[in-house]
Amino acid sequence: MERTHHARGLGALIIDIVAVAAATLMGCxxxxxxxxxxxxxxxxxxxxxxxGAPPVAVAAPDAAAQDAAPTPMPYRPKMSDLIGSNGxxxxxxxxxxxxxxxxxxxxxEVGPGxxxxxxxxxxxxxxTGGADLGSIIVKNNVSGVRTLILLAYTAPWNGLVPxxxxxxxADVTPWKNYVEAVVTRYSAxxxxxxxxxxxxxxxxxxxxxxxxxxxxxxxxxxxxxYANAMVDYVDRVHIPAAKIIRSHxxxxxxxxxxxxxxxxxxxxxxxxxxxxxxxxxxxxxxxLDLHYLGVNEEDTLHTRYMSSGKIRGIWQTEIGDGYMVxxxxxxxxxxxxxIWALGHGWDxxxxxxxxxxxxxxxxxxxxxxxxxxxxPSGRSLVTLRATLPGFLAPFDHAITASAGLTAKALYSDxxxxxxxxxxxxxxxxxxxxxxxxxxxxxxxxxxxxVEGTPVPGASPFSSWQGKALAVQFDVPGPKNDVQGxxxxxxGYVVVTPLP
Numbered sequence: 011m012e013r014t015h016h017a018r019g020l021g022a023l024i025i026d027i028v029a030v031a032a033a034t035l036m037g038c039x040x041x042x043x044x045x046x047x048x049x050x051x052x053x054x055x056x057x058x059x060x061x062g063a064p065p066v067a068v069a070a071p072d073a074a075a076q077d078a079a080p081t082p083m084p085y086r087p088k089m090s091d092l093i094g095s096n097g098x099x100x101x102x103x104x105x106x107x108x109x110x111x112x113x114x115x116x117x118x119e120v121g122p123g124x125x126x127x128x129x130x131x132x133x134x135x136x137x138t139g140g141a142d143l144g145s146i147i148v149k150n151n152v153s154g155v156r157t158l159i160l161l162a163y164t165a166p167w168n169g170l171v172p173x174x175x176x177x178x179x180a181d182v183t184p185w186k187n188y189v190e191a192v193v194t195r196y197s198a199x200x201x202x203x204x205x206x207x208x209x210x211x212x213x214x215x216x217x218x219x220x221x222x223x224x225x226x227x228x229x230x231x232x233x234x235x236y237a238n239a240m241v242d243y244v245d246r247v248h249i250p251a252a253k254i255i256r257s258h259x260x261x262x263x264x265x266x267x268x269x270x271x272x273x274x275x276x277x278x279x280x281x282x283x284x285x286x287x288x289x290x291x292x293x294x295x296x297x298l299d300l301h302y303l304g305v306n307e308e309d310t311l312h313t314r315y316m317s318s319g320k321i322r323g324i325w326q327t328e329i330g331d332g333y334m335v336x337x338x339x340x341x342x343x344x345x346x347x348x349i350w351a352l353g354h355g356w357d358x359x360x361x362x363x364x365x366x367x368x369x370x371x372x373x374x375x376x377x378x379x380x381x382x383x384x385x386p387s388g389r390s391l392v393t394l395r396a397t398l399p400g401f402l403a404p405f406d407h408a409i410t411a412s413a414g415l416t417a418k419a420l421y422s423d424x425x426x427x428x429x430x431x432x433x434x435x436x437x438x439x440x441x442x443x444x445x446x447x448x449x450x451x452x453x454x455x456x457x458x459x460v461e462g463t464p465v466p467g468a469s470p471f472s473s474w475q476g477k478a479l480a481v482q483f484d485v486p487g488p489k490n491d492v493q494g495x496x497x498x499x500x501g502y503v504v505v506t507p508l509p
Contacts, residue, residue, distance in 0.1 A: 086401040087356050089394060089422075090114050092347055094365035095377070096328065098137075098146050098155070103382055104370075105153050111377060111388055112395035116150060117158040117207070117327055117365050120196075123188040124165055134192045147201045158263060158327065158365075159196060160207045161189055161251055163225070170229065170242065177227045178242040182250055189251045197258040205360070207327065208251045209265035211301065212243045213279070223268070240279055245286045252294035261296040266327050269302035273310050280315075295321060297360075301328040304343075305350045308362075312354055323361040330366040330387070334375040336491050337386040337460050338431065338500040340366070341394050345429045348420060352404040374492040386460050386492060393462035397502050398422040407444045412437045415485065417503075428503040429459070432485040439481045439503065446474040447507035456483045459500035472505065479505070 094115025099105040119138040124130040137143050147157050163175040168184050171177035179185040196203040212226040221235040222228060226243065228236030252262045267276045280292040298311055298321050308324050315321050333339045344364070351362045369388075370378045377388035384392065400423030411417040415432035417439050424447075428439060446452070456470040457463060470483040481503055488496035 085357050085359060087348075087351070087359070088401060089344065089348055089398045091359050092344055092351065092362060092364055093391070093395075094156075094158075094363055095369035096365055096367045097369055098150065098157075099153075100141060100146065105149070105155075107378055107382060107384070107388070108155060108369075109153070110395070111391035113366075113369065113391075114154065115156050115158060115363055115365055117160060119160045119162050120192050122165075123191070124184060127167055128184055132187065132191045134188070134195060143196075144201065147196065147203060151200075151202065156205075156360075157196075157201075157203050158205045158207055159192060159203055160210060161192060162209050162265075170246075171227055174227050176225050177229075178246045182246050185247065186250050186254065189254045193255055193258045193260060197260045203260070205261050205263055205297070206251075206255045207263040207265055207299070208248050208255075209243070211266050211268050212247065213239065213268060213271060240282050241284075244282055244284045244291045248291055249284060249287045249289065249294050256294075261322065262294060263297045263325065263327070264295045264299040266299045266301045269300070273307060276311075277314065292320060297321065297323045297325050300324070300326045302326075302331070302333070305346050308347075309350065309354075316354075323358070323363070325362070326364040328367040329364050331368070332375065334366075334377075334387040335493050335495075336497055337390055337489065338497050340387055341390050341429065341459050341500060342431070344394060345418065345420070348398075348402055349404065349418060352402060352420075389462070390460045393457070393459060393502075396462060397457065397504060398427055400425070407441050410440045412439075415439075424507050426479075426505040428481075428505075429500070430485075430503055431498050431500045433498060434485050434487040437483060437485050439479075441479045443477050444479050445477055446479070449507065449509055450474075451508040453506050453508060454481055455502075455504045455506070457502050457504065459502060460489070465501055470503065481505070 090112030091114060093112045094117065095108070095113045096117050098116040098118055099108045099113075120134050120143055121136065121138045122133060124132055135143060137146070150157050164170075164177060164179045165184060165188070166173050166175045168179050168181055169175060169177040170180045193206055195201070197206075210225045211223055213223045220232075222232050223236075223239075226236065226239060228239060228242070248265075255262050264280075267279075280295070280298075281290050283290050292315070298315065300307055300311075303326065308326075311324050316324060329343065330340065347362065347364060354362075356362060366377065368376065370376050370380060372380060374385055375387055376385055377391065378384055398420065403421040405419035405421055405426060407419075409417050409419060409428070411430070411432075414435070415430060415437045417428050417430045419426055419428045419441075421427070426444075430437075430439070452472070452474070454470050454472040456465045456468045458465055465483070465486060468483045468486070470481065472479070472481045474480075483503065485501075486499050488498055489500075491497050
């Protein structure tokens with residue numbers, strides 16, 4: 011039995027990390043040298059360049075070489091492997107913030123292609139915001155951030171709806187030329203991008219929302235359904251682009267199914283058979299993608315498509331946004347997603363990824379403000395990354411929580427990390443059939459899920475009788491979200507073995 015006094019435990023470490031980050035972010039201009047507050051994390055000892063290299067055909071070694079070759083280490087997942095954001099970190103201070111929050115993926119568009127006519131020179135060197143894309147990707151690779159390039163949209167002069175870049179291409183050839191230029195350039199060295207996403211939320215009335223989706227417009231008034239939405243997308247946009255992507259040994263990421271669409275309709279969309287190409291869209295997708303949905307929806311897609319090997323992975327390239335007014339949203343989503351992924355064959359770093367929309371801005375729920383200051387949602391990711399920095403493993407033991415408290419757990423290396431959300435007052439967690447550390451010494455920390463600091467006055471106390479672990483602690487009152495609404499208190503109880 012041991013009581014923890016929090017002298018310089020996990021909570022203090024997280025305080026130090028946040029303090030260094032704040033000083034670095036506020037004091038580092040875009041022209042300064044890269045900050046060193048947090049070491050770049052390259053999972054599983056894979057170099058950043060290797061992590062971004064495209065799939066290539068490799069000749070099989072002979073039998074003698076196979077006998078001599080070491081057995082490759084199995085993939086060991088980390089929490090930061092799941093996490094990404096829309097946009098990219100353009101400056102050194104922004105990259106430091108990304109590393110602090112564990113953002114390992116970025117997503118954005120490339121353009122402008124041929125903006126005025128088919129006689130324009132093809133320009134795919136920039137983001138649609140005008141930043142130099144090549145230098146961004148090289149910096150991402152060096153810093154351990156992986157890149158998803160969004161292929162979008164139609165040149166306005168080639169729109170099926172004249173002048174509308176969010177409509178299908180009238181002539182498919184310019185669209186294919188744009189895709190070919192992007193994928194040829196960025197799938198090769200020094201960029202080595204492996205993942206290309208086709209369009210964004212191309213859906214009509216099938217999505218269950220508006221008659222015409224925001225990013226997929228058909229002819230006629232916007233209040234009338236786009237009757238040919240599926241046919242035009244699959245025939246004119248998706249399969250032509252997917253063929254080019256795969257021809258460069260890269261992977262096809264679906265453009266994102268919006269949250270209001272329903273998964274039955276999504277399946278109808280995926281399994282539509284193109285008369286032009288003689289194939290389903292599903293036949294030309296490597297990674298399915300959802301927007302603003304939950305782990306349950308991922309499970310449905312896994313059962314239908316992944317367990318049979320039809321796809322390589324399930325992503326969400328947009329989560330969060332307005333949901334992040336609740337500071338508990340991101341920690342709960344990613345903790346749940348990690349538990350689910352560990353139970354669903356998480357044997358590859360790129361198998362399950364979720365990207366936040368958008369990482370910085372003027373709204374108080376974004377991860378950071380425009381001056382680099384962490385908002386509560388951003389601080390919650392700093393704390394998540396610092397609390398679970400190690401290799402993850404499932405915690406396959408029954409957890410009993412007191413009334414008014416929910417608790418779930420993961421292993422991070424040899425630590426047991428409980429995510430607990432509860433009402434104020436005295437609470438407890440008990441776990442049976444879990445062995446105590448061999449040394450019979452451990453410590454317990456109870457830390458704030460946003461700030462990463464020890465919870466004041468919580469008095470955490472633990473005991474281990476045989477194989478029964480019990481932890482008691484006092485939960486504070488609710489914390490207000492950025493809109494002033496009270497939210498149940500979220501924290502982490504961390505049990506760390508000691509020598």
